[in-house]
Amino acid sequence: MPALRAAALRPLAALAVLAVGLVMMAALPARAQDKVWLQIEAQPTEEKALERAEAYAGAFPETQGYRLRSGWFGIVLGPYGVAEGAAQLNALKRENLIPSDSYITDGAEFREPFWPAAGTAPSTEPAATPDTAGEAPAPADPVAAAPDPEPTAPVAVDVPEETLAEARASEAALPEADRKLLQSALEWFGFYQGGIDGAFGSGTRKSMAAWQESLGLEPTGVLTTRQRATLVANYQSEMDEFGFATVNETESGIEVTLPLALVEFDHYEPPFVHFREKNGSGLSIVLISQPGDLGSFYGLYDLLQTLDAMPVTGERSRTEKEFRIHGVSATHDSTAYARFERGFIKGWMVISTPATAESDARVLSVLESSFRGVGDTALDPGLVPLDEAARRGLLAGLDVRKPKFSRSGFYIGGDGTVLTTIEAVESCGQVTIERDQDVTVKLTDAASGLAVLTPARPLSPPGFAAFQLGPDRLGTEVAVAGYSYEDRLPAPVLTYGTLEEAKGLDGAAGVKRLALLALDGDAGGPVVDPTGAVLGMLQPAPKDTGRVLPAGVSFATDAASIASVLKAAGVSVTESTATGALPPEDLSKRAIDMTVLVSCWD
Structure with missing residues (x-):
């Protein structure tokens, strides 16, 4: 098991963070420092706030509601002691019993209460901390609850807030560690993006003002002692929540x-x-x-x-x-x-x-x-x-994303343009070549069954096709380069056969019939002659024809038809001028260099 040692964000230790937070709390006036509330919701109208407060009160007897200085109506739980409030916030958020953006407040923004409503009495006992996943605190028994004629008022309302000058003075007395802590807290909540250096420049001041404004406070850019304590307490609460x-x-x-x-x-x-x-x-x-x-x-x-x-x-x-x-x-x-x-x-x-x-x-x-x-x-x-x-x-231990299926294709230009069968790109959410290279489908031609792909980023293919556009020589030995087993093998293989006829079984032009035993993954691959010139592109096996052809019968779209379709689309092709047969190893290399794996993904 890995060795662990407690730490907080930046290099500050968690205990040091909590200690600083408690020191800041200790700096509050005597009656304000020992009570906090959890603000769980705020509504723009009293009617809606009463409705929501009543709903919360069914699970949390200590629910209270106050008009806020901003004019909104805040729903809070409490009061609690400082440490108890942080523990309650963590526990209730962890069990999804209160909104994830709930936070600790010292009550300085509270004005007149609106909940408990007239005729009801709040409980001054806080809800029990959840200790079983998914269990909400039980609603209070209204008969057994001891009546309290006076709502529990936020103590901090009776204590005057610091003036701007007093806030500046108390801030000036902060040690460097406390100043860095405030910057870390502001950064954590998304208000600060500068360095954690303890220097309160214009960036820190703007972030402080933004934080104040987010809570409906006057955006002075200088935090009072209470505001600093509230910010640190909420920061520490989230540190504990993430652990x-x-x-x-x-x-x-x-x-x-x-x-x-x-x-x-x-x-x-x-x-x-x-x-x-x-x-x-x-x-x-x-x-x-x-x-x-x-x-x-x-x-x-x-x-x-x-x-x-x-x-x-x-x-x-x-x-x-x-x-x-x-x-x-x-x-x-x-x-x-x-x-x-x-x-x-x-x-x-x-x-x-x-x-x-x-x-x-x-x-x-x-x-x-x-x-x-x-x-x-x-x-x-x-x-x-x-x-x-x-x-x-x-x-090992992770699931590998697999394509729906893969077919073959081949480069037809030095820029990485690829020719393949239309079957390889139909009904695909994404098409790639060589497993991870994104491509765009530039052209599909249903009549010829061709598709042209262009790479998302420039490629330098090791080889590309030169087409044989002259008369065919029946009986010539040919080979198709393809990913016969789709993406199971790391490279294409060559399958050999012969050119049997320069037309389809029904006499259709633009098709070559081959005596060659191909597999599904070979479809879209180049058919080459002994010189390495491309005679055509292997077609997928015929489907739904009502006939079963003998094994070893394959078809290819011929080079002249390919060149015609590509020319009409503005794609140029290279014509082969080769005459002599290549040695087997050279033929294999030329065919494999131009062949690519084409994959269809959801």
Whole structure:
């Protein structure tokens, strides 16, 4: 198991954060410092607020409602002691009993009460902290409840707030650690993007004003003692809710801060360290650690994109040192990052759902800022280079995303344009070549069964087709290069046969009949003669004809018909001028260099 030691965001220890928060609370006036409330909702009208307060009061006898200084009507639970309030907020949010954006308030914004309504009396006892998942606190018995003629008023209302000058003076006395803590809290809630340096410049002031404005406070850009205490208490509450702790992963040579209230260590599967979801969070995290070279780094980049948990839609970027992959779909929102340095590849994957994108963004921020490689250690030293065995080991424990089916195609130009069969691209949500290269379907021609694909980014194919447009020589030995077994093999294979007739069985022109035993995956592949020139493109096996042809009968769209269709679409082709037969090894290389795997995805 990984070794753990408690830590909070940035390098501040959790206990230090809490201690600073309590010190700030201690600076409040005597009657204000010992009571807080949980603001769980606010409504623009009293009528709606009364309706919602009554609903909450059925489960939480300590429900109260106050008109706020902003004019809205706030619904709160409490009052509680400071530490008790933080514990209640964590417990109730964790059990989904109150909204996820509920927060601690000191009551400074409360004005006249509107709930409990006339004729009802609030309970001054707080709801019990939930200790069983899914159990809400039992409603209070109205007969047994002791009446209290006076609503519990927020103590802080009777205590005057600091003036701007007083706020500046109390702020000036803050030690550097407290100032950095405030910046960290503002950053956590999305108000601050600068450095955590304790210097309150214009950026920090703007973020403070934005935070004040978000709570309906006057946006002075200077936080009062109460406001600072409220901000820190809410920040600490969220830190506890996520359970951030530093993980020293000695086996993989990684140190990182993880949300251990949401994930827990599961198992090693080199080069992965798996952390599974916890408490139904829907979040899982995978640490990546392996030795390698640039080739294995690029291989990892390609392979991670084949995972079922990494949707194909999203941004991708890669340099010679690092890569980032973000995949988004209706069911997944996943991010992967890795860096290649000093012979090691280390990184992480965060796998989640779009429904938790807001909290995931905070997890990502903490994870990325804290992630670092430690020492000269990595998982699975034998994982170099990335051969097929390494590929299987790399993906063990994760589901690999599979295409619906794959067919063959071939390059027809030096820019990476690909010709294939229309069958390969019909009813596809996405089409790729060579497993991970996105392409656009530029042309489909139902009459000839042809489809033309253009790559999403420039390619330099190792070879492309030169077409034989002259008269055919029946009986000539031919070969088709194709992915006979779809994506099961890493390279195409050659299948040999002969050219039997330069027309279809029914006499149709533009078709060549071959004596060649092809499989489904070969469809779309180039049919080459002994010179390496392309005679045509292999067609899919006839379907729904009502006839069963003898084994070894295949058909190809001839080169002249292909050239005619492409020319009409503005795509030029190269005509072959070769005359002599190539040695078998050269013919095989030429055919394989031009052939590509075409995959259809949902």
